[in-house]
Amino acid sequence: MYNAKYIIPGILFFLALIFVPVGYNMGKSFDVKPELPKDQKDCIEDVQVMRDKHMQILNDWRNSAVRDGERIYVNSKGKKYVKSLTNTCLGCHKDKAKFCDRCHDTVGVNPYCFDCHNITPNQKSPIPPAQTGEEGGH
């Protein structure tokens, strides 16, 4: 092999680098306990479906509600829900930090849904809140 003295340490260094996150998280517990709403028993679908597919469901919702104007979701039990992240999902799961974020933070995903969508239908002000005064706008 040509230049083995450079290539082999290079490959080893590369492998070490990509396995750093694995080592870092080795032995750590991933037991996430999102806080469920106390006054509700059933979500729109079963727990397992929601765990596996909530992102696909939300994706379908946004396309069908915005683009096709179909705003009612009928679940597998025939119950009807409004397709709305803030008003339906977060109307029940009142605390985003104790529900959504707990999982998302642990697995290191950062969906930007909440750059636009409000975190509860009772929210008082946008996040970040409006500046006082009229400055800005460049």
Add this chain to the structure above:
Amino acid sequence: MLEKALKGSPRYWGTLIGLGLLMLLGMGFWLYQLVHGLVITGMSRDVSWGFYIAQFTYLVGVAASAVMLVLPYYFHHYKQFAKMIILGEFLAIAAVSMCMGFIVVDLGQPQRMLNVMINATPHSMLFWDMCVLMGYLFLNILVGWTSLQAFKNDMAPPHWCKVLAIVSVIWAFSIHTVTAFLIAGLPGRHYFLTAVMAARFLASAFCAGPAILLLLTLLVRKLTGFDPGDKALKRLAVIITYAMCVNVFLYLCELFTAFYSNMPGHIAPIRFLFSGLDGHYELVPFMWTAVVLGLGCLVILIPTSIREKTPALVLGLIMLVISTWIDKGLALMIGGFTPNPFETVTSYLPTVPELMVSVMIFALGGIILTVLWKIAIEVRVEVEGGNLSMVPPPAESE
């Protein structure tokens, strides 16, 4: 051949490091833009495209430089251009890369860029522009690299390479046409809404692109001794002169149509550009500079006796480049968005961060160009035994 880019004189590395530093500086401003959004630019609700898109339209023109060499070479067997073709093709690669860069920095949500492909929309000209630009980039990389490789190995380029070169000539027309169609089909934008827009794009591309190529080639000849041959340079200068005449003619056609028809919408942007409107005179000095330089460069370039003197040629070409840049890289966009849909004037001038982000892209283009031209010229040195200023073999056909 890539290894040729890894060894070079201090001047070569100096150039690259200098451009790299400029790019890093501009990148700082780009990060600033990514954090704060396009609010850092001078663009507004009414002038919603500005310096970035204007540079994109100008650089589409620069990408055409190759055509004016490849077309005579392949279609008319004008062999004098043999040595320069590769420079034109590599300049096109750099220019198209910069075009794409300017589109990316202009997007509000660049991370969603691929939506253009995921939701391919054939009724949008932007979709087609993406297709033709990517195609042109691909063609030039493939043709340029393969023919240089063939030259290095002292072989004739493969047949498919010639076919693709011919395709690239026709393709080049499409990048101007589609980019012109991007703006030429918009109702209510009087300055854009003209059937000669595509023709103007071609004319200004075919003068400005080769002019930049010729200037850079003269610079390289001075710095490295690489000589594409006097005949080729002279012929290219003639092509540039013709194209500039057509370019000026087409602009005069616009003026005639607007002022003879006396249609208010068509007159307003031209009046804004040349004499100011509603108390806004931002572009007036630029436009008259463009007029003086544009006509001035014709005075230098048209008479053969003046054109063939290198210092005069260089001066004429620089004047031409500045003039066409003001026309297409500044006035076309701003004039197109002025007056706004309410027939009032919202002023626009690029901000410093906007210019610095543009510097980043120009520096990136400069790096691509330097590296590619270095490879091309080194390959020549290797094959022709270091005698860079060797006279092309006789036996010509035109």
Add this chain to the structure above:
Amino acid sequence: MKSNRREFLKLAAVSAMGVGAARLGFLGDAPAFAGPLPTAADFEKGFKAKHWGMAVFSAKFTPELIEKCRTACHTEHNVPDIPGKKQIKWFWGASYHEAFPTEQGQFLSEDVEHREFPLLCNHCEQPMCVRVCPTQATFQRPDGIVMMDFHRCIGCRYCMAGCPFGARSFNFQDPRPFIHNFNPHYPTRMRGVVEKCDFCAERLAIGKLPVCVEAAGGALVFGDLGDENSDIRKVLREHFAIRRKPDAGTSPSVYYIL
């Protein structure tokens, strides 16, 4: 004075909400603006039409009424108040010369000359913004509403170049710090997307008229242009109406009765 009017509107909104306001009071931390959450049953009685359109009784509009409609719209949709050239407008007022520049008005009657015209997206029958959008983020619904899918917008602003009416605004920056009257039931936008009036598609879906139409108290007539017997067609039969920049070929669905 402006803020006084706003306060008054807040009060008016709260008192108008009745039952809804009482329910929200029970929840404790609701702002004054938001009504009850729409339910699936509400969405079943949404309005349908062949082609939505609007008629504007421009003589009934005073700058105050335009401001009232604008505030109602901008509050409902969380439109930020950004001063200057980068402002965001869904509903706004303009002079005759700005609204109808291609008419080249001369020797106008005094009341038209000094009138302020309410402007909004024209929801054109042949929308240029839809034609140019490279991602179909702007699209036309079968009922004629020219709709924005903010999730898909890449912020290329081609639609702004295409629109002959200046109806579109771009979020040059994060709009949230500029939202003063916040409605938690409607999303905000993020930086880098284009936005505009959507004829209150979300309200039509639950059987409510657009919020500007409600606020205008009869000065705006909204209805189905595809139905000969609709209110709007009746109004247009009885009054002479013009459209903005008909020569742009987009065929606006908003009609102005002078």
